[in-house]
Amino acid sequence: MPAGRPPKTVLTLKVNGDSVELAVEPRTTLLEALRYTLRLTGSKQGCDKGDCGACTVLIDGTPTLACLTLAVECQGRAVTTIEGLARGPHVHPVQDAFDLCGALQCGFCQPGMMLSAAALLEANARPTRLQIREALSGNLCRCTGYKQIFDAVEVASGQREVAERDPRPTTGGES
Amino acid sequence: MTEQGYVRPDNLAGALDALADAPEGTRVLAGGTDLMVHLRAGKRFPRLVNVARVSELQALRVWGGALEVGAGVTVARLLRDAEVRRHAALLWQAADRFASPLVRSRATVGGNLVNASPAADLTLALLALDARVELVSRAGGVRSLGVDELVLGPGKTALGAGELVRTVRVPLAKPTAFHHFEKSGPRPALEISVAAVAVALRIEDGRVVEPRIACGAVAPVPLRVVPAEQVLAGRELTPALIEEAALAAAKVVRPIDDVRATALYRRRLVAAFVRRSLTAALDSQRVSHATGS
Ligand SMILES: Cc1cc2nc3c(=O)[nH]c(=O)nc-3n(C[C@H](O)[C@H](O)[C@H](O)COP(=O)(O)OP(=O)(O)OC[C@H]3O[C@@H](n4cnc5c(N)ncnc54)[C@H](O)[C@@H]3O)c2cc1C
Ligand code: FES
Ligand code: FES
Numbered sequence: 001m002p003a004g005r006p007p008k009t010v011l012t013l014k015v016n017g018d019s020v021e022l023a024v025e026p027r028t029t030l031l032e033a034l035r036y037t038l039r040l041t042g043s044k045q046g047c048d049k050g051d052c053g054a055c056t057v058l059i060d061g062t063p064t065l066a067c068l069t070l071a072v073e074c075q076g077r078a079v080t081t082i083e084g085l086a087r088g089p090h091v092h093p094v095q096d097a098f099d100l101c102g103a104l105q106c107g108f109c110q111p112g113m114m115l116s117a118a119a120l121l122e123a124n125a126r127p128t129r130l131q132i133r134e135a136l137s138g139n140l141c142r143c144t145g146y147k148q149i150f151d152a153v154e155v156a157s158g159q160r161e162v163a164e165r166d167p168r169p170t171t172g173g174e175s
Numbered sequence: 176m177t178e179q180g181y182v183r184p185d186n187l188a189g190a191l192d193a194l195a196d197a198p199e200g201t202r203v204l205a206g207g208t209d210l211m212v213h214l215r216a217g218k219r220f221p222r223l224v225n226v227a228r229v230s231e232l233q234a235l236r237v238w239g240g241a242l243e244v245g246a247g248v249t250v251a252r253l254l255r256d257a258e259v260r261r262h263a264a265l266l267w268q269a270a271d272r273f274a275s276p277l278v279r280s281r282a283t284v285g286g287n288l289v290n291a292s293p294a295a296d297l298t299l300a301l302l303a304l305d306a307r308v309e310l311v312s313r314a315g316g317v318r319s320l321g322v323d324e325l326v327l328g329p330g331k332t333a334l335g336a337g338e339l340v341r342t343v344r345v346p347l348a349k350p351t352a353f354h355h356f357e358k359s360g361p362r363p364a365l366e367i368s369v370a371a372v373a374v375a376l377r378i379e380d381g382r383v384v385e386p387r388i389a390c391g392a393v394a395p396v397p398l399r400v401v402p403a404e405q406v407l408a409g410r411e412l413t414p415a416l417i418e419e420a421a422l423a424a425a426k427v428v429r430p431i432d433d434v435r436a437t438a439l440y441r442r443r444l445v446a447a448f449v450r451r452s453l454t455a456a457l458d459s460q461r462v463s464h465a466t467g468s
Contacts, residue, residue: 006180026180026223027214049212053277065277068211070204072181073225116277138275 011075015040016084024071031055031066034081042082042111046140053139056112057081063116065138082111085118094118097156098149105143113139117153126157181223187231187311187341193224194337195313203339205247206281208274209290226339232285234342237262241344246285250297254279262347265375268356269300272371285340291326294367294392298322300356302397303373303389306345312338319344326396351377351384353456357448358391359436368392369436372424372448376407378460383407388420388449393428393441400424403449412457421450 008023015038022037031048034040034057046054048067055066058080085092094117097103104110113136120127120135127135132153133146141149154160184190194201201222204210214220226232232247235256242262244253253259253270260267273279273296287297288308301308302322310325311317314337325333334340348354358371371391377384386407388400403424410416430441 009181029211029215049215050208050278053275056277062280063277064280067215068207068281070181070207070211070223070225073183073207073227135276138277 009072011071013071013074013076014078016080022071026070026072028071029067030057030059030064030069030071030074030079033071034066034079040081040083044108044111046108051140052109053112053116054109056115056139058115058119061119061122063119063138080115082115085114092118093156094121094153097152097162100162101148101152101155103144103148103152109139109141109143113141113149117149117156120153121157126159127153129154180221181225183225183228185228187229190224190226190229190339191311191313191337193222194339197222197224197337203285203289205283205286206249208278208282209286209292232341235259237347241346244284244343244345246283246288246340246342248284250274250279250282250284251276253284253297263300263304263345263354264348264352265300265304265354265356265373266297266345268354269296269358269371269373272296272356272358284343288322288325288340288343289332289334291328291330291332291396292367293329293395293397294371295326295397296356296358296368296371296391298326299371299373299389299391299397301343301345302399303375303387304345304354305375305387306343308340309342309344310334310338311341312336317341322397323399328395348375349377351379353378353459355452355455357452359444370430370441370444370448372445372452374449374452374456376456378412378456381411381460382409383412384409388424388452390424390428390445393430393445395429398428400427400445400449402427407453412453412460414454414457417450417453417457420453421446424449 006025008025010023012021024033034043043057043066044054046052050065050068056063057066060078094114116136116139132150155162182193184193198221200220202220204223204225232245234243234245235248236243250270250273284297287295307319308325309319353376355374359369368391370393373389376386386404388403389397391397403420406420406423425442425446428445430438432438
């Protein structure tokens with residue numbers, strides 16, 4: 001063992017459907033393992049302390065903050081990142097709706113936002129506006145004002161029509 | 176995984192063993208929503224004992240005249256549980272005002288207690304509910320403490336070496352009970368409380384019985400405001416009495432100025448929250464009179 005570095009542990013995770021083996025130090029977070037060992041940089045490192053939700057991934061289907069989760073806690077579990085949300089060649093309905101509604105600007109919040117939204121729709125196919133707001137409340141967005149995001153989840157759940165593709169989203173106020 | 180720095184025992188005996196011969200600074204890892212934040216901030220823990228798989232910490236049931244809540248029960252589980260809502264409405268309300276679903280699915284009752292934050296919401300509710308916390312260790316067996324005996328200061332508890340929190344026992348609410356939780360900020364809450372107030376009391380024959388009022392984020396520990404309780408005990412709830420209790424509460428709390436609020440503002444919030452809680456109690460009484468129940 002190199003001096004000063006703790007010994008690594010070999011883990012098996014199921015990441016986006018594939019079984020992967022990786023060696024991590026005991027205090028490596030899941031977020032670090034995904035981004036810097038597996039090079040899946042879709043999960044964002046925002047605050048790195050639980051406040052922003054940019055690091056949200058699904059662990060066995062449950063939205064989870066990867067920055068507050070140790071990689072070693074995930075031994076044998078199924079992790080879905082934004083890279084795995086699309087189903088083969090087809091984008092996930094949430095991804096399509098976010099695009100249609102112009103629910104993103106800088107995009108930093110989007111991976112986490114879309115995974116929280118996808119998990120919500122998995123559990124509740126027709127959520128109310130309030131349920132949508134509640135489910136996404138741990139995912140902060142500094143750009144959109146949230147209205148287009150909540151609209152997009154309604155579109156994805158078939159509860160709202162999109163008039164046309166809006167190329168330039170405006171900032172609305174719904175927080 | 177059994178390497179030195181991290182263990183994940185499958186049962187309570189394994190967890191107690193892992194804690195018993197542990198190096199100084201060893202910590203239990205439950206949901207990690209506090210511990211991981213400390214870790215990211217540079218704190219080092221030579222050993223982490225992950226208790227996620229310890230089924231003995233997962234109890235949630237009515238048992239022996241109390242609601243038994245395992246230390247590993249998450250906020251999300253409290254919210255889903257009908258018994259919690261029925262027998263310990265105050266705890267349910269605190270859970271309902273707790274963070275976002277991303278945190279609720281991980282954060283546990285035991286972690287909230289042992290992290291010993293002055294702003295810990297579940298701890299505040301458990302203090303007002305007169306809950307008993309059961310600690311267990313390999314060497315010392317089982318002992319039981321009140322919340323105020325467990326939580327001694329910011330980040331400081333009476334937990335001994337090798338000890339962990341197993342369960343919390345909450346006395347079942349009587350039919351005459353009134354519970355009310357107030358917390359600053361929006362809901363769902365994204366931040367820890369600037370101030371919070373938890374009230375549990377009973378109204379019997381028109382009089383207040385065994386009032387317990389606990390205030391959060393306004394003292395080094397979640398604090399019972401005993402003088403305000405004494406104002407209420409045995410008296411009939413009236414707007415004048417409510418005002419007297421609200422002022423008494425604001426007087427005994429010891430808030431500080433920090434980046435999130437001034438001490439004066441916190442003191443005013445305490446008065447407002449006590450006033451609001453007791454007014455709700457008065458209203459609930461009127462409703463039950465009007466409906467003859
Ligand atoms: C974004 C965010 C929002 C938050 N919002 C709130 C809020 O609204 N209200 C609130 O009260 N808190 C809030 N918190 C703080 C935190 O979520 C809670 O204190 C939570 O209950 C901690 O539980 P845990 O299981 O995550 O504890 P952990 O982080 O796993 O542990 C915390 C401490 O308790 C110890 N511990 C845990 N379980 C045991 C046990 N069984 N026996 C002995 N020691 C134990 C650990 O060793 C550690 O010292 C928030 C945190 C974040 C990151
Ligand atoms: S990076 Fe995990 S919550 Fe901000
Ligand atoms: S689009 Fe920029 S943070 Fe949400």
